[in-house]
């Protein structure tokens with residue numbers, strides 16, 4: 052049975068179609084698709100979906116085919132698609148590549164910029180209590196002594212005695228884990244992940260490329276608070292390149308040696324346990340939790356929790372709960388499938404040297420459910436360490452309690468390449484009927500927002516098409532394609548996720564209208580040229596193309 056559910060994300064309402072089905076003895080509800088932002092829109096779309104597909108069997112059959120095809124997607128398929136379409140290239144490809152390093156191509160840089168823009172907007176621009184910064188990649192070498200990275204930021208290199216594959220394990224996994232093939236590991240030694248470099252010409256000294264952006268936020272904490280006139284609690288955020296000399300880079304972008312972290316340190320009075328921002332919406336955020344106790348028993352069963360239930364179970368405090376909820380909400384807003392997100396609590400033995408409680412947000416990539424983002428309670432660890440090492444006071448005045456304190460810190464962290472990869476995998480869809488890949492990416496993330504495809508490139512039609520293109524691209528990244536059949540041109544845009552294709556035809560000359568084809572349904576509407584910019588804007592904000600013009604019948608889908 053399918054039904055509509057409403058979700059509130061950051062004050063905005065979103066409607067989804069869900070379906071309940073019996074699995075074993077239990078009834079499970081799964082999300083089928085996003086329906087829109089109003090109840091009316093959602094009801095209309097639900098009706099369309101139910102009418103369009105003749106009966107439940109067809110829905111089931113199509114879903115099974117779709118699931119099968121999605122399951123067969125490998126990370127190698129994704130990498131080769133990214134290369135072919137210009138999203139990601141191997142770094143130094145002409146020299147055979149360089150393990151752990153990647154280059155963004157023309158489409159990749161657009162998609163990545165859009166992902167970063169959404170992150171920055173969600174966590175920085177739309178908030179009063181967050182300040183953004185951008186720090187240097189190389190900082191004083193004592194940074195890494197104080198942070199503990201010089202002594203504790205290590206992995207162990209191992210080689211499997213049976214299949215001879217080399218990989219890395221965490222220090223906490225020493226002697227406890229085996230290779231996937233069942234073979235025992237032979238340890239090759241501990242390696243620090245920080246990249247070392249030399250700074251200066253004469254009397255050059257050792258320095259390190261940053262392994263996380265966090266230290267920039269800790270070292271600048273007092274200056275930022277003062278300059279921006281913030282009060283506790285508040286946060287400092289940045290997105291930037293990080294470097295880790297990974298023992299075994301693998302799974303395409305997932306484990307690289309150079310990548311971007313987007314993270315923020317949220318500073319709170321250590322006595323403050325209440326979070327006034329934690330509301331019903333946060334408490335009701337649902338998640339599949341793999342808790343520490345279950346893992347300690349060697350099991351992997353997920354438990355369905357809400358943030359509210361985790362709080363009641365004393366899994367964490369209110370601020371930690373609030374930020375974990377915000378992270379999940381951000382991922383849902385990017386369109387990630389909630390059933391593919393899992394929250395994994397770190398066991399005591401695997402906690403980083405700076406954390407007293409950590410939760411990973413894992414995403415179901417083609418190679419398994421793996422860490423997409425993290426959320427750690429860093430307490431007062433870093434500020435206290437920098438105070439000791441630099442001999443500079445790190446305490447600040449809390450104007451609410453009238454006391455000087457060293458704040459405690461909650462740190463949500465995101466591997467931005469992993470978000471990029473999750474968005475790609477989540478939207479990569481092979482459409483059997485169209486025999487083509489459709490990148491069903493949310494319009495706000497799409498590299499091109501629209502493509503202009505003139506039916507006839509010369510004469511008056513060509514002139515109007517060029518004017519339309521020149522006008523739209525002043526505001527939106529837009530593609531011009533006059534080469535090949537119209538069907539082929541549509542397919543090329545579907546593959547790279549362009550949400551709308553605009554065509555100019557004979558009727559455009561008569562009534563100054565154009566047709567817009569919707570990527571996901573191939574249906575088309577006709578709109579006035581003078582309204583085009585506004586239509587594109589609405590689509591980028593998430594409105595359905597089909598609601599923005601009069602639907603027209605077409606031969607070419």
Ligand code: GAP
Nearest residue numbers: 263265305306307310423424425464465466469
């Ligand atoms: N400041 C906290 C911190 O750095 P982390 O879990 O070590 O925490 C942050 O790294 C995020 O960076 C992770 O959640 C993961 O998404 C991403 N990440 C870590 N190592 C990575 C690698 N080698 N390649 C790509 N992303 C990585």
